[in-house]
Amino acid sequence: MIDVYSWATPNGHKIHILLEELGLPYRVHAIDIGAGDQFKPDFLSISPNNKIPAIVDADGPDGKPISLFESGAILLYLAGKSGRFLGHTDREKFNTLQWLMFQMGGVGPMLGQAHHFRIYAPEKIEYAVNRYTNEAKRLYGVIDKQLSQHPYLAGNEYTIADIATFPWLRSWKNQGIELSEYPHLKTWFDAISERPAVKRGVEVLASARKPLTDDKARDILFGSQQYQKR
Template identity: 70%
Template sequence: MIDLYSWATPNGHKVHIMLEECGLPYRVHGIDIGKGEQFAPEFLAISPNNKIPAIVDPEGPDGQPISLFESGAILLYLAGKTGRFLPQDVRGKYQTLEWLMFQMGGVGPMLGQAHHFRIYAPEKLPYAVDRYTNEARRLYGVMDRQIACTGAYMAGSDYTIADIAIFPWLRSWQNQGIDWADFPALKAWFDRVEARPAVQRGVQVLADRRKPFRTEAEKEVLFGKAQYQRR
């Protein structure tokens, strides 16, 4: 059984959804990032960047336990383990990987900054809000055009880890300043993915435990000096 160390965030939900889609047995260990549990030595031993999610698979590729952090790496590992959601043909594989990297390098970081400056920043800085809101809209436009071309999913006609990686980040579209009316093809894709039973189960993992970050202590843990202490 895979041990999953996670929280109900977009990056956490990527792996929750993948585990549900693959039907792999897993045990959830909630890492409350508002309370600073990501800095515990036991968690840092498997996720040295103090970020969720992370997994420990007792049945690794060589029969020995393996621990992994970084959600994209975990998706690739689980796809390799199960032979699912990553095309076997070379062209399809790299088309999927380019959209996975698009999420890891663009969608996640940029939409994360949009969330921060629109919602969490102690000062509302118009330049930062405009910069990241505009970048969010640009990225939505890229994805909208891609789905209009494929007619189905990010990397083509099949549902892949690229879709699994991108979908959780778009669930907070309102917080990113997005109007779905501007992106009809992408909205149709979003609805297709959201309707999948495994996706619906995945986004419920730990959802009942996550609460909005309201206190100054929680914000300090997430965005303040606690992030930058050497450990």
């Protein structure tokens, strides 16, 4: 049994989707990041960066429990454990890895900043909004070009690169994107949206997440509490 400590965010949904695709048994433990659950000692013991998601697999590689944090590392672990969605040859695996790193190093951080400065920032800073919106458009363009040549990010097969990237693109409107301007990406996005495991994965904890409207939750996520030494 795999215990998943998570919340209904793009990084959380990556893990929910992969577990659903794999059909592995798992239990979800809600870490309400608006309430500060990510700073509790029990969670920090498995996720020292105070970010979701994290997992504990009772049946680790050596038969002993293993805990992991960072969504990309968890995706790689689960893909390796199951032998699926990573590629079969070394060439396929490295191709998957480069697109996974593209998501981890670019898509997630940059779209997150676009979302933040467009939606959550207490004041609208034109420079920041323009910078991150333009970078979002650039990244969507990179993905669209890749998908004009291949059905999936890493080539002809659906992999953890697609699973990692898809949840971040679900908020395209908030990122200043018009999806119809990226036709190849839209075809890919629509197809992945219809996968039964994806439909189940994005519903995990979705009903528990509430709109971020109160000042306390904003301070927990974006203010002084985020930067305290622990």
